[in-house]
Structures are given as C-alpha cells and as structure tokens.
Amino acid sequence: MDQQIILLEIAAILIAARLFAELASRVKIPTIIGELVAGVILGPSLLGWIEPSETLKFLAELGIILLLFEVGIQTQLDKLISSGSKAAIVAVSGFVLPFILGFISSYWLFELPLIVSLFVGGTLTATSIGITVRILSELGKHNSVEGQIVLGAAVIDDLLGVFLLAVLYDFSSSGQVDLSNIAIIVFYVSIFFVLAPVLAKLATPFIKHLHRHTTIPGLIPTTLVSMVLIFAYLAHLSGAPDLLGGFVAGIALSRRFFLPIGTFIKADPEFSISVHTQMRPIIQLFTPIFFVMVGLSLDLRAVEWGSLFIWVFSLATLFIAIAGKMMGAFLIDEKNSTRLAIGMSMVPRGEVGLIFAEIGRSGGILDDTIYAGIILVIAYTTIASPIWIKHYYQLVENKSKKKPANLP
Numbered sequence: 180m181d182q183q184i185i186l187l188e189i190a191a192i193l194i195a196a197r198l199f200a201e202l203a204s205r206v207k208i209p210t211i212i213g214e215l216v217a218g219v220i221l222g223p224s225l226l227g228w229i230e231p232s233e234t235l236k237f238l239a240e241l242g243i244i245l246l247l248f249e250v251g252i253q254t255q256l257d258k259l260i261s262s263g264s265k266a267a268i269v270a271v272s273g274f275v276l277p278f279i280l281g282f283i284s285s286y287w288l289f290e291l292p293l294i295v296s297l298f299v300g301g302t303l304t305a306t307s308i309g310i311t312v313r314i315l316s317e318l319g320k321h322n323s324v325e326g327q328i329v330l331g332a333a334v335i336d337d338l339l340g341v342f343l344l345a346v347l348y349d350f351s352s353s354g355q356v357d358l359s360n361i362a363i364i365v366f367y368v369s370i371f372f373v374l375a376p377v378l379a380k381l382a383t384p385f386i387k388h389l390h391r392h393t394t395i396p397g398l399i400p401t402t403l404v405s406m407v408l409i410f411a412y413l414a415h416l417s418g419a420p421d422l423l424g425g426f427v428a429g430i431a432l433s434r435r436f437f438l439p440i441g442t443f444i445k446a447d448p449e450f451s452i453s454v455h456t457q458m459r460p461i462i463q464l465f466t467p468i469f470f471v472m473v474g475l476s477l478d479l480r481a482v483e484w485g486s487l488f489i490w491v492f493s494l495a496t497l498f499i500a501i502a503g504k505m506m507g508a509f510l511i512d513e514k515n516s517t518r519l520a521i522g523m524s525m526v527p528r529g530e531v532g533l534i535f536a537e538i539g540r541s542g543g544i545l546d547d548t549i550y551a552g553i554i555l556v557i558a559y560t561t562i563a564s565p566i567w568i569k570h571y572y573q574l575v576e577n578k579s580k581k582k583p584a585n586l587p
Contacts, residue, residue, distance in 0.1 A: 188229050189238070189468075195221055196467035209565040211313050214467050216562070218474020223481075231475050239472035242465035243309045243530070244411045244425035245404075249462050250312045250321065250330070251429020252455050265511045266331025272510050273332065273525050274339045277303035277503030284495055294350065295549060298539040301343050302553055303500050307529025307561065308333035308422070309469060314565045315524060318572055325517045329524040337420050338368060340531060344538070345418075364418035371417035372427065375410055379431030382406060390453075399457045403428075469530075476533050477558050482551040489548060493555040500556050501526055516575060523571060527564040532557040 195217035203213030221229045229235070281300035285291045291299070311333050315321040321330070345361055386402050407425045414424030483489055508522030536553045539545035545553070 185232065185234050188232075188235065191221060191229065192217070192235070192468055192471045193464075196471050200467065209314055209317050209569050211310065211317070211470055211565050212562060214470035215474040218471040219477055219479070219562075220474075221471070222475035222477065224474075224477055224479035229475060231472060235468070235472060235475075238465065239469040240421060241408075242462075242467070242469035243422045244407060245458075245462045246309060246313065246425075246466045246469070247422045248403075248407050248425035248429040249455070249458065250316070251426045251431075252458075263331060265513070266328045267335060268511050269328060269507050269521060269525065270332035270335035270339065271507075273306065273504045273507030274304045274336055274343075276506055277499055278343070280499045280503055281496065284499055288495065289492055291549065294347075294544055295539075297347055297350070298535065298544050299496065299549065299553065301340075301347055302528070302532050302535040302539070302557075303496065303503060304336070304343060305340055305528045305531035305535060306333050306336040306504070306525050307473075307527045307531050308337055310473075310527040310529040310561060310565070311524050313466075313470070314527075314568055318569060320520075320572070324513070325520045325524065328511070328513075329521055332521075332525060334423065334426065336525075337423060337531065340535075341368075341418060341420060344535065348538070367417035368419045371414055371419060375413060375424070375427045376431040379406065379410065379428050383431075399454055400461055403454060403458060404461065473530050473533070473561060476530070476537075477554060477561075479554070479558065481547060482555060483548065486548065489552045489555070492549070493552040496552060497556045497559060500528065500560055520568070520571065520575075523564065523568050526560050528557045529561045532560075 196214045199213035199217040199220075200210040201213070203210045203216075220226055223230065278300040281303040282296045285296035285299040286293065308330075311329055312321060315323075315326045315329065320326045342361055342364060345364055349360060386399070386406075389402065390398050407428050409424075410428045411421040411424035414427070415421045504525040505519075505522035508518045508525065511518065511521075513521070532553070536545065536550060536557065540550045
C-alpha cells in the first residue's frame, strides 16, 4: 500500500476516534462506543474508506499492549491475588459453558459439521480483555472487587483461548490433536509468567539510575516502551498473547508489586507515578487505534440480512454467548449485584472473538453464512455491552443514593 495513503488512514482513524469519542461522552455513553462506531463507519460496513492493513493491525496491537501495561501499573496486586480462586472459577466456567452450549447448539440444533460446531463454540469462549478493562477504567471500577475478578478472569480466558485455538488448529488440519504441542505451549507460558515479572523488577533500578543522571528528556518513555515491546515479544515466543507481556511488565512496575528479592529492590511509589504520568500520553495516542480497528474488522455488509437462518442462528448463538458468561459469574460467592456486574463485564467478545472467526473463515472451516452470523454476535456483544454495563452501574449508584441513611 502507498505510504502516503497509510498516513492519511492513520490521521483519519485518530480524528474519527476523537470526534466520535467526544460525541459519545456528550450523550453520556462510554467513549469506547464512539471509537468502535468510528471504525464501523470508516470500514467496509459503511463507507469502505479504510481496510485493516498489516500496518494498521500492528499499530492497533501496539495500542492494546500499552493499554494493558497501564492496567498493570494501576492494578492492586494483593486484590488480584486474593481474587484468584474466584477469577479462576469465572474464567473456567465462562470458558467451558459457552463452548459446550455453542457446540451442542451448532451440532445438534443447526446440524452443522463437527469442526464447524467446534469453531463456533470456540469463538463464544472469548472475552475481550481490552474492551473489558477500558469499560471498567472509564467507570472507575478497575480496582473494585468485581474489577479485579474480571481482570484476572479475562487474563485466564485469554490463555485458555490460546490453548483451545492450538487444539482446534491441529484438529482442523490433521484430524487429530497433538497433546505434546499443547504441553509445550503450557510449559513456556508458565515459565514466562514466573520469570518475566522478576526480570522487569530487576530492570527497574537500572532505569531509575539512568533517569536520575540523564540530561536528555524522555528517557522513561523510551526505555519503558522498549521494555514493554520486549516482554510482548517474549510472551508471543512463549505461546501467550502479546498483550499479556505488557500487562506483566505493568504489574512488575506497579506500586504494589513485591517479591522475595524486595529487600534488595525497594518499592518506589514516586517512580511508579512518574512512569504512569509520562507514559499516559503515548498510551492515549495508540489505544484508540485498537478500538477503531475492532470496528473496521466488522464487515456488516457480509451479512445476508434477508436470510432467516442467519437471524435464528445468530439469536440462538447470542443467547448462549451472554448466558454462558453470566452463569459462570453466578458460581462464585459474592453479592448478586457484584456477580451480575462480573457476568456483564465478561460478555464482550471484541478482537478475541474476531480472531477465532477469521481463522475459521480463512481456513475454509466457516462459510460466509456462519461467519456472518458469528460477526453479528461479536458486533452486538462488543458494541452493546459497554452501554448496558454503564447503565447498570448508574442504576446501582442511584439506588444507593435513594437508600435512607438510617437503614443498615
């Protein structure tokens, strides 16, 4: 693609993202909706001005990696660890239930082939960690009880999705599953999550030393972006999603991260605040590109709107997509209001669901009709979920304000 065209496309994405985010803010809906709608309008669904090129995909990937780095810095690790068992229950149940229900519905109800039904079920297991954390951050709920459970569950969901994708890819290409490949991926991912935070924490004194002695501005963004990219590469090398490399790096540099070697490396809250302050403009520049790209990837023109099958299939699949995640949240011991918030936050499929669907389509597993039905489900869960999550929190807040002060 011509270089000048790419420059214009990036400019159009940034301007449209800001414009529609401002409009969304004015009508009091999450700004992420504005960015997603900007992508739908600019992309093949409406105007068809911009197609997702490799360059734009790379910039979007960089945006989500940096967003997860920011989330990692802000994460209260003690809360994340304390919610570990609940996050695991939400993740595993919210992964298994949609997969089984989606497979049963596709295979027995709609009589689709075995591998197609498996891919449909696999697509429904996804939770978009980028969309989820952005919604909760905008609402100031990322460090709440439900926020930490959702964050932990979404990370686990991403890892489980990688393993499932490896299984389905093996099965679709060879007709059998190579367990040794899955075992290797699990091993390397485990090694990464054990060693990466330690390496990041060990690098901190060196970065602080350079920061104190340099006379050239911009050292923190330069060194930290480099470190985040290295960790993203190591995550990919281990078999984990790239974005989890950014998250691990952020966790390691957060104000509340402690290790046994902490006696030698003292925590420095001021340095963490400085890191967050200097990195934020870069994160705010690249993150909208990711959400616009999610909208660009939704080709709603591919949907045969007059087909009865698509509507029946997509509505049944949508019900399973929502119910499967909600049921998983209600298996943990929390207040009903908290469980409902967790369930709703796990519903958005976003880019993760699109990856599953695109691999199925490009591999010749999903035909245009099934692919279009899945795109409808992904579009609804991605665009509508932030609206009703915000609406739910507003209802909870209004209810608490109306409660008399003398009541227990």
